[in-house]
Amino acid sequence: MQNIIKKCNHAANRIRLDIIEMTYSTGSTGAHAGGSLSMAEIMSVLYCAVMKFDEKNPCKENRDRLILSKGHGVMAQYAALKHIGVLTKDDLKTFKKNGSFLYAHPSINPSIGIEFSSGSLGQGLSLGVGTALGLKIKKNFSSKVYVVLGDGECNEGQIWEAAMSASHFKLDNLVVVIDKNRLQYDGETDTILDLEPFEKKWESFGFKTLSVNGHNTQALFDAFNTDHNKQPMCIIAETIKGKGVSFMENQTKWHNCALSKEQYELAIQEIGGAL
Amino acid sequence: MIEYTPQNIRMWSLLGSCGAFGTAASALPEIDKNILILTADLCYYSGLTRFKETYPDKLINVGIAEQNLIGVAAGLAKEGFNPFVTTYASFASLRCADQVKVNMGYMKLPVKLIGLTSGLSVGILGPTHMCTEDIAVMRSIPNITILSPADCTETVKCVLEAAKINSPVYIRLTGSFNNPAVYKKDYDFHLYSADTIKNGDDITIIATGSMVFNSIKAAQILEKRGLNSTVINMHTLKPLDIEIIKKSCKTKLIVTVEEHSIYGGLGAAVSETLGAINRKPKHLIIGISDEYKHAGEYKYLLEQYGLSPEQIAEKIEKSYKET
Numbered sequence: 132m133q134n135i136i137k138k139c140n141h142a143a144n145r146i147r148l149d150i151i152e153m154t155y156s157t158g159s160t161g162a163h164a165g166g167s168l169s170m171a172e173i174m175s176v177l178y179c180a181v182m183k184f185d186e187k188n189p190c191k192e193n194r195d196r197l198i199l200s201k202g203h204g205v206m207a208q209y210a211a212l213k214h215i216g217v218l219t220k221d222d223l224k225t226f227k228k229n230g231s232f233l234y235a236h237p238s239i240n241p242s243i244g245i246e247f248s249s250g251s252l253g254q255g256l257s258l259g260v261g262t263a264l265g266l267k268i269k270k271n272f273s274s275k276v277y278v279v280l281g282d283g284e285c286n287e288g289q290i291w292e293a294a295m296s297a298s299h300f301k302l303d304n305l306v307v308v309i310d311k312n313r314l315q316y317d318g319e320t321d322t323i324l325d326l327e328p329f330e331k332k333w334e335s336f337g338f339k340t341l342s343v344n345g346h347n348t349q350a351l352f353d354a355f356n357t358d359h360n361k362q363p364m365c366i367i368a369e370t371i372k373g374k375g376v377s378f379m380e381n382q383t384k385w386h387n388c389a390l391s392k393e394q395y396e397l398a399i400q401e402i403g404g405a406l
Numbered sequence: 407m408i409e410y411t412p413q414n415i416r417m418w419s420l421l422g423s424c425g426a427f428g429t430a431a432s433a434l435p436e437i438d439k440n441i442l443i444l445t446a447d448l449c450y451y452s453g454l455t456r457f458k459e460t461y462p463d464k465l466i467n468v469g470i471a472e473q474n475l476i477g478v479a480a481g482l483a484k485e486g487f488n489p490f491v492t493t494y495a496s497f498a499s500l501r502c503a504d505q506v507k508v509n510m511g512y513m514k515l516p517v518k519l520i521g522l523t524s525g526l527s528v529g530i531l532g533p534t535h536m537c538t539e540d541i542a543v544m545r546s547i548p549n550i551t552i553l554s555p556a557d558c559t560e561t562v563k564c565v566l567e568a569a570k571i572n573s574p575v576y577i578r579l580t581g582s583f584n585n586p587a588v589y590k591k592d593y594d595f596h597l598y599s600a601d602t603i604k605n606g607d608d609i610t611i612i613a614t615g616s617m618v619f620n621s622i623k624a625a626q627i628l629e630k631r632g633l634n635s636t637v638i639n640m641h642t643l644k645p646l647d648i649e650i651i652k653k654s655c656k657t658k659l660i661v662t663v664e665e666h667s668i669y670g671g672l673g674a675a676v677s678e679t680l681g682a683i684n685r686k687p688k689h690l691i692i693g694i695s696d697e698y699k700h701a702g703e704y705k706y707l708l709e710q711y712g713l714s715p716e717q718i719a720e721k722i723e724k725s726y727k728e729t
Contacts, residue, residue, distance in 0.1 A: 239513045247481075247484070248512055248513050249508075251508050254473075254477050254504075254505060256477075257473070257476070257477020257480075257505075258478075258484070258509075259481065260481060261477060261478035261479060261484070261485070262481040262485055263481075264466070264478065264482060265481060265482045265484075265486070265487055266485065268442075268482075269485065269486070289471075289473040289474055289477070289505075292468075292469075292471035292473060292474035293471075293477065295469070295471070296474055
């Protein structure tokens with residue numbers, strides 16, 4: 132067990148390094164570093180310890196499905212896919228470049244494990260409900276569906292339409308993970324549109340709901356392994372936007388940002404030091 | 407098994423477009439075992455009561471949540487199902503425009519979206535339930551085939567054909583109960599190829615949906631006044647049958663008639679095609695003027711917007727004389 136957790140922690144740091152590399156490679160355009168960095172442990176635990184996913188055959192029918200509804204955090208997913216060997220270092224170098232298949236928001240590409248396109252917030256949970264329903268109708272009872280949402284994204288009404296339907300259809304093969312980094316584009320979530328009481332909301336919508344430290348891989352791992360018989364599960368992962376880079380942490384301005392050479396070097400040094 | 411007997415055709419006409427859809431729906435699982443039908447609290451309204459009784463496991467009602475409806479259908483399509491989705495045309499095209507764009511247009515997930523009671527047929531409920539904008543919205547989103555059947559028989563044929571297409575489709579249902587029949591017996595329906603219903607040398611009337619019947623009637627009125635019209639049923643709005651439009655340039659006047667806004671619909675589509683042709687006739691666009699009128703019954707509203715056969719004939723005659 133300790134080995135798995137060690138592996139996840141290591142993977143999270145590798146993911147962070149690649150997020151910084153990708154962000155720096157976009158030059159003055161910048162990229163969504165803050166909300167990608169906050170997801171590093173969520174991605175590492177899902178890909179390295181939780182999900183059934185064959186990196187040599189990402190379309191395998193009995194795979195678990197990961198839907199990144201907060202599409203702007205996709206650097207964390209690309210980096211995780213590189214870490215497990217689906218994408219290469221050269222692939223990541225094309226991120227956000229003209230003609231690249233690695234868009235700033237994920238573009239449907241099942242052959243590399245990108246189940247759906249996203250970017251227009253609020254739509255991924257509906258896709259997750261459809262996918263989970265489809266698996267049940269097909270009698271595929273071994274695969275699970277993981278949908279990663281942002282907390283700001285939960286401003287969208289469609290999320291709550293989908294949440295109602297997930298519990299109505301008793302989708303116990305569906306797990307929602309919320310990257311609750313408490314910041315959205317214009318500021319703190321509680322000043323823009325207060326989500327609290329967030330945990331109670333998800334509970335009242337029929338989800339087995341847990342709140343965990345989203346940077347504690349052991350806590351995440353335990354949460355994913357919690358029994359949620361006959362109901363969907365929601366894991367609220369309390370995270371820090373920009374986690375791992377001191378000058379980015381909890382700073383709204385690093386939602387979408389460009390890195391100077393000095394900032395890039397400092398970020399690499401800080402994350403590298405944690406390796 | 408669908409049988410195109412005169413009795414069935416009469417019955418479908420009585421039921422109207424929603425009932426005709428429901429009839430066709432019941433035959434869909436025979437075509438494809440992966441058929442599912444999703445609706446947003448409009449099971450009965452969509453004529454799906456029998457389908458629900460026969461195939462309870464194939465009917466998914468997501469409640470009054472149209473945005474979720476499209477996403478759930480898209481998820482099911484990705485898992486290999488062939489989902490048909492029903493809601494009012496106005497909600498399908500406008501409330502869910504972004505969901506349609508992302509799931510059906512961008513991702514090309516083969517959802518078959520049925521826009522119920524498009525046009526003015528439920529105009530008594532007011533402009534919230536009328537839909538005069540859906541062709542414009544859907545036509546601007548790539549990768550979606552748009553079908554607009556002329557009557558209930560063609561509705562059945564369009565639904566059965568859509569089930570065989572592995573790409574997104576929008577079917578626009580117009581007309582009301584007791585929908586007049588353009589096709590009184592079985593006929594060959596060719597997806598993507600417009601159907602020439604009658605030939606005439608002076609004028610070409612290209613119509614879609616409910617306006618095909620009114621255009622045929624208008625052509626009969628014009629004939630009594632010495633003007634002969636070709637009448638074309640443009641049941642597939644995208645991709646458009648370009649060749650038939652080119653051929654129509656032989657007549658002195660081309661008229662498009664639709665129960666849709668004069669902006670962005672059939673008239674616009676034909677006009678876009680004509681724009682690239684050097685020698686072309688005048689084009690008269692007949693449709694819904696750029697305004698929301700007071701709520702009213704279907705026939706009343708058609709007259710308010712000038713879409714009765716007599717009004718169509720008058721507009722065409724005036725335009726023809728001015729050419």
